[in-house]
Amino acid sequence: MNSNLTIIFLSAVVATFNPTLLAAVTVMLLLPNPKRLMLGYLLGAYTTSIVAGLIIVLALHGSGALSASKHTISPAEDIALGAIGLAVALALATGHAPLHNWRERRKAAKSKNKQAKPSWQERMLGRGSAAFAFFVGAVVSFPGVTYLNALDHIVKLAPSTPVLIALILYFCLLQQILLELPLLAVLFAPERTQEIVVRGKAWLGQHRRRIGEIALAAIGIFLVAHGFTTIT
Numbered sequence: 001m002n003s004n005l006t007i008i009f010l011s012a013v014v015a016t017f018n019p020t021l022l023a024a025v026t027v028m029l030l031l032p033n034p035k036r037l038m039l040g041y042l043l044g045a046y047t048t049s050i051v052a053g054l055i056i057v058l059a060l061h062g063s064g065a066l067s068a069s070k071h072t073i074s075p076a077e078d079i080a081l082g083a084i085g086l087a088v089a090l091a092l093a094t095g096h097a098p099l100h101n102w103r104e105r106r107k108a109a110k111s112k113n114k115q116a117k118p119s120w121q122e123r124m125l126g127r128g129s130a131a132f133a134f135f136v137g138a139v140v141s142f143p144g145v146t147y148l149n150a151l152d153h154i155v156k157l158a159p160s161t162p163v164l165i166a167l168i169l170y171f172c173l174l175q176q177i178l179l180e181l182p183l184l185a186v187l188f189a190p191e192r193t194q195e196i197v198v199r200g201k202a203w204l205g206q207h208r209r210r211i212g213e214i215a216l217a218a219i220g221i222f223l224v225a226h227g228f229t230t231i232t
Contacts, residue, residue: 004153006222008167011150014215015175020121020140022178026197027125028133029186038183040130044137045176052143053151053168060155082223085216147171 028037118126124136143151154167173180185193 002157003222004157007153007219008150008157008171010215010219010222011146011153012171012174014219015144015146015150015171016177017215018175018178021176022197023119024121024125024136024140025179025182027122029182029193029197031126031128033128033130035183035186036130037125037128037133038179038186040133041125041137042176042179042183044134044139045141045179046172047134048138048141049143049147049172049175050168053147053172054165056143056148057151057154057164057168058161076227079224079227082220082225082227085220085223088216090217147175 024041025038028034028041031037117123121136121140124132150171151168154164157167159167182193182197185196
């Protein structure tokens with residue numbers, strides 16, 4: 001499989017582990033008319049992520065920038081990025097003191113703020129309006145680091161326009177799976193779905209560091225291996 005395609009697929013899988021999205025789903029499930037709120041949020045997320053992705057990739061794909069840089073990309077780029085990913089994963093796994101202390105202080109500050117008042121997202125969703133849910137979904141779904149990385153590799157892949165659009169749709173659909181699956185489930189078993197999502201939020205909160213370590217290590221190993229393979 002093409003290395004760019006592999007990274008696109010891996011990035012989409014990493015993007016599914018989104019505690020913020022799971023928190024939003026939990027909030028919406030506890031409010032009246034959760035189906036309407038979840039659908040509004042999902043449509044907002046699709047609108048921003050798909051439109052922004054298409055604009056970014058189509059602009060780069062048709063600008064000639066790709067052809068100008070296609071043969072200047074060095075394997076050192078993959079090795080450097082992979083090494084950074086492995087270093088961060090190692091720091092997280094070994095509890096590197098400065099990073100660990102910073103994370104603990106940040107966690108304590110966030111916990112204190114949560115006790116004082118609900119987050120912006122929770123306040124907006126708490127209005128119980130599908131329009132506000134659409135707005136929140138749209139605002140929080142602008143391309144992040146993982147999505148931008150996937151878009152970069154989509155451009156490097158230089159696919160035809162239909163394949164390009166299909167890859168963006170694939171990423172955006174998979175990115176919202178923590179909302180899509182509960183939305184489908186709530187249509188048939190709302191109470192059971194609420195229980196599962198609450199448990200899932202707790203589990204993800206406890207294991208998101210480990211998930212991040214594994215994801216970073218996997219992508220880092222792949223990039224380093226690909227870089228050395230290209231050199232040799």
